[in-house]
Amino acid sequence: MxxxxxxxxxxxxxxxxxxxxxxxxxxxxxxxxxxxxxxxxxxxxxxxxxxxxxxxxxxxxxxxxxxxxxxxxxxxxxxxxxxxxxxxxxxxxRDDRVPRAQAMVRKLRELGVPVTWERVAAIAADGSVGRPHIAEALVELGLVATVSDAFTPEWLADGGRVHAPRxxxxxxxxxxxxxxxxxxxxxxxxxxxxxxxxxxxxxxxxxxxxxxxxxxxxxxxxxxxxxxxxxxxxxxxxxxxxxxxxxxxxxxxxxxxxxxxxxxxxxxxxxxxxxxxxxxGAGGPQDPAPRDDARVVRTPDGRQG
Structure with a gap:
């Protein structure tokens, strides 16, 4: 296996x-x-x-x-x-993720980085917004080469210039x-x-x-x-x-x-x-719309409980 x-x-x-x-x-x-x-x-x-x-x-x-x-x-x-x-x-x-990300965007803008909250939110789409989404915005702006490169003291790492607690x-x-x-x-x-x-x-x-x-x-x-x-x-x-x-x-x-x-x-x-x-897996082709914090528990034979 x-x-x-x-x-x-x-x-x-x-x-x-x-x-x-x-x-x-x-x-x-x-x-x-x-x-x-x-x-x-x-x-x-x-x-x-x-x-x-x-x-x-x-x-x-x-x-x-x-x-x-x-x-x-x-x-x-x-x-x-x-x-x-x-x-x-x-x-x-989860609920603290949005204000934390907004705080980091504000810090970036104070440093002269033209990142916008609207762009970060669009990158996150329906996901739980976090540092990787901000990192992707920095990649788009050409400030770092990869998402991983944004996790440094200069940018998003713990204790970094634009880090914010949550x-x-x-x-x-x-x-x-x-x-x-x-x-x-x-x-x-x-x-x-x-x-x-x-x-x-x-x-x-x-x-x-x-x-x-x-x-x-x-x-x-x-x-x-x-x-x-x-x-x-x-x-x-x-x-x-x-x-x-x-x-x-x-x-x-x-x-x-x-x-x-x-x-x-x-x-x-x-x-x-x-x-x-x-x-x-049962091989189902359907893609149900994701629910907020979906709560699924299964019985041992695989039936939904």
């Missing part, structure tokens, strides 16, 4: 619609793919409606967290999207909420130092003691030594290790299935989850 447990669609900051993403995942030879848009489950209904036969969808989200000024992301898999406490936190994060979860709270909603919690790209400061191994150990299920090890932003360190850390603390593309469509260079998760670990993730179940 080939399993990719970290992807994004236009429901947040990817460039493929959820329907396009699952079709591309099947074409890439994947057997299972997780849709983990930032702080939202809005793309799940569309992805399920277009899910090709032979491909299984793992519903999830990537939660925005911060600890001692360090930004980190928590992948949440197969949780109950109706669980009220986690839903309330996701809505707080509502983010404490990671320990995130783990508690994910587990409370019947989900599985995996720390995303914990050694991605080029994105900014990363949390220490002692913090990851503390998170493990509080219920963290795993760490994302095989990722494009982790070099060989970082992967070795993370595998050793995971072994020391009984954590699962995953591999994922962190696919964003044309906004990043990574390919679907570029890094994958071992089938035995995938099986353990599905065994631990009680909030929702993986959805097997």
């Amino acid at each position: 080939r399993i990719d447990l970290h992807t994004h669609s236009t429901a947040s900051d990817g460039t493929d619609t959820p329907a396009e993403l699952v079709r591309k995942a099947a074409a890439a030879g994947l057997d299972a793919v997780a849709l983990t848009d930032h702080d939202t489950t809005r793309g799940h209904a569309e992805a399920i409606g277009a899910l090709p036969a032979g491909l299984t969808l793992v519903t999830g989200a990537e939660l925005s967290c911060r600890l001692d000024g360090i930004s980190l992301h928590m992948l949440a898999y197969l949780f109950d999207p109706d669980e009220p406490e986690l839903l309330r936190e996701r809505e707080l994060v 509502h983010e979860l404490d990671p320990f709270t995130a783990v508690r909420l994910i587990k409370g909603a019947g989900g599985v919690a995996v720390l995303a790209h914990p050694a991605a130092a080029k994105r900014g400061r990363t949390v220490s191994e002692s913090v990851i150990a503390e998170l493990a003691a509080c219920g963290l299920d795993g760490v994302e090890v095989d990722h494009m932003d982790h070099d060989g030594p970082a992967r070795q360190r993370l595998r050793a850390l995971a072994a020391d603390h009984g954590l699962l290790t995953t591999g994922s593309s962190d696919y964003h469509g044309s906004r990043k260079t990574c390919r679907l299935g570029e890094y994958t998760t071992d089938p035995e670990i995938y099986g353990e993730i599905t065994r631990r989850a009680t909030g929702a179940f993986p959805v097997p």
Whole structure:
């Protein structure tokens, strides 16, 4: 089996619609793919409606967290999207995205950059607006060569000239909420130092003691030594290790299935989850309109509950 447990669609900051993403995942030879848009489950209904036969969808989200000024992301898999406490936190994060992005646009204009909020909003379209959409506007203006080049102290990186804070979860709270909603919690790209400061191994150990299920090890932003360190850390603390593309469509260079998760670990993730179940593809061609923070829970035989 080939399993990719970290992807994004236009429901947040990817460039493929959820329907396009699952079709591309099947074409890439994947057997299972997780849709983990930032702080939202809005793309799940569309992805399920277009899910090709032979491909299984793992519903999830990537939660925005911060600890001692360090930004980190928590992948949440197969949780109950109706669980009220986690839903309330996701809505707080999501609702804070627009004023935060507007604040960054204002800072850019104060620096003489002729970016407009209207253009950033148009780039985001129906997705949850975020820094990648602003970065794309900077690419269009010729100020940076790629979206990744905008995530520097000169521009959008944490603590950068135009960075603006937003509502983010404490990671320990995130783990508690994910587990409370019947989900599985995996720390995303914990050694991605080029994105900014990363949390220490002692913090990851503390998170493990509080219920963290795993760490994302095989990722494009982790070099060989970082992967070795993370595998050793995971072994020391009984954590699962995953591999994922962190696919964003044309906004990043990574390919679907570029890094994958071992089938035995995938099986353990599905065994631990009680909030929702993986959805097997039925080959449906329809593309239902995405709903706001779609709430889909499946029974073990795949029927909608």
